[in-house]
Amino acid sequence: MYRKELIDILLEHPMTLQELSERLDEPAKDVADDLHHLQKSLRHEPYRLEIRPARCRKCGFVFQADKMTKPGKCPQCRGTWIQAPEVVIHEQ
Numbered sequence: 001m002y003r004k005e006l007i008d009i010l011l012e013h014p015m016t017l018q019e020l021s022e023r024l025d026e027p028a029k030d031v032a033d034d035l036h037h038l039q040k041s042l043r044h045e046p047y048r049l050e051i052r053p054a055r056c057r058k059c060g061f062v063f064q065a066d067k068m069t070k071p072g073k074c075p076q077c078r079g080t081w082i083q084a085p086e087v088v089i090h091e092q
Helices: 002-010 017-024 028-044
Strands: 047-052 086-091
Touching: 002 017, 002 028, 002 086, 017 028, 028 047
Parallel strands: none
Antiparallel strands: 047 086
């Protein structure tokens, strides 16, 4: 039921891991684990999970798209003004 709820929440509505954690009243680590599992199980469903990568708001550096957690600082400019990655589910 919990992962089905994640699909309903994220369907066409991008959210960060922290926003999801607050909405579900669950620790961010647990939500991240569930999202990783959901990403694998959606291969057999008519949905696709997309991770919009984190990026530095100072220099525009774009982080890897497979990370769901917010990085501490930018490797390019060492800035800490980082936009957190967002997760969204699209119907195929």
